[in-house]
Amino acid sequence: MTDHGNLFNLSTDLNTFLPCTYGYSVYTSQVLLSPMDPIQKLFLDSIRDYSTRSQAAGGLVDAGSEYEKALAEEVAKLQRLYGGGDLASFPEFQFKEPKLDEVAQK
Template structure:
């Protein structure tokens, strides 16, 4: 049903819709452009996933929150809770009953 409506549109309308899509993807709002510029600035400042321009208060608050999380989720002192856990699955012993006679 929708397809039949779209097919009935003149070719000039179809062309204008397709040529206006890239124009709509650019930032025309000055606030949006400032936001994108700030994101690019933070991306250039960010190195290795570390905080951008951290103050000593922010660093100490982050450390205290990580310590609270490690205590809450079972991490001991010296355990790096930012690493993915290592799983070890032991092979279960299966008794087939063939050994008994």
């Protein structure tokens, strides 16, 4: 014989669990399968277009001679202020291990 109380508890648990799980999966699948928003599509198309144009140009797109001149001036200023070096690479830090005195335990 089965215990009707346990069966009722199981059905109650499933009734509270399944709608939440099913609801979330239906919602996420609708979002994934829905057509793209026109503004989102326009944004992604412009990013892809800029990416191909910047790869073809080898740098910034539509950067004129004024920009190149200003960039060179700023790089020269930074090299004067901070002692030169390659400003395009991340600096390498070297830390020495501090010398610690041993503490005598009492």
